[in-house]
Amino acid sequence: MGSHHRLLCPLGVCWRSGADHSITVLEIDNTPIKFEIVLEARVQLGCERVPQLPIPVLDRASQIAEKLLANSDRGADRGTCARDAIDLIMMFHHWGEPRAQAWEIAERAYGPLVRADLEKTLARLAGDPAWLTDCLSRLQVKESARHIIRGCLSEREGLPVL
Incomplete structure (x- = not known):
């Protein structure tokens, strides 16, 4: 990961964060779901x-x-x-x-x-x-x-x- 990304793992859930977004994978009912929070400036x-x-x-x-x-x-x-x-x-x-x-x-x-x-x-x-x-x-x-x-x-x- 470059200098603009961080990997955070609070409570065992890992997040990859950048300047305008954060991403993780959640598991719900044994199904992986990509969860992303994005700053929308456009x-x-x-x-x-x-x-x-x-x-x-x-x-x-x-x-x-x-x-x-x-x-x-x-x-x-x-x-x-x-x-x-x-x-x-x-x-x-x-x-x-x-x-x-x-x-x-x-x-x-x-x-x-x-x-x-x-x-x-x-x-x-x-x-x-x-x-x-x-x-x-x-x-x-x-x-x-x-x-x-x-x-x-x-x-x-x-x-x-x-």
Whole structure:
């Protein structure tokens, strides 16, 4: 680890910390879950409360905006397996067309590139079935979700009009 990272292990839980983030892995019901806290300085985010959690969570528009920004940051990197675009496909499938607010939040930071970058990533996934299959395998996407993702990509059904 470089000088900008620290490894902290209070109570046996190890955290890797940098200038703008902290990461750990939590195990819940024998399932490892990556937990990351990030300082977001590009945009103003909103939050909401959900009954199941004692702390506020990002509202849906902010969740989508963050994924749009993440796709712009790393969607062209084949090593990330288009994970942000795949997450967006599932978000759109379950939540419907993103509200204009999500696009506005993301475009405040990156402008119209957000839409163009998402379109490029989706076109690459749709146009390269072997790469899509590899991505879904490497990301350990369940078969039921794979079916949804392939269906959305093949017909662009359930995806936003860009």
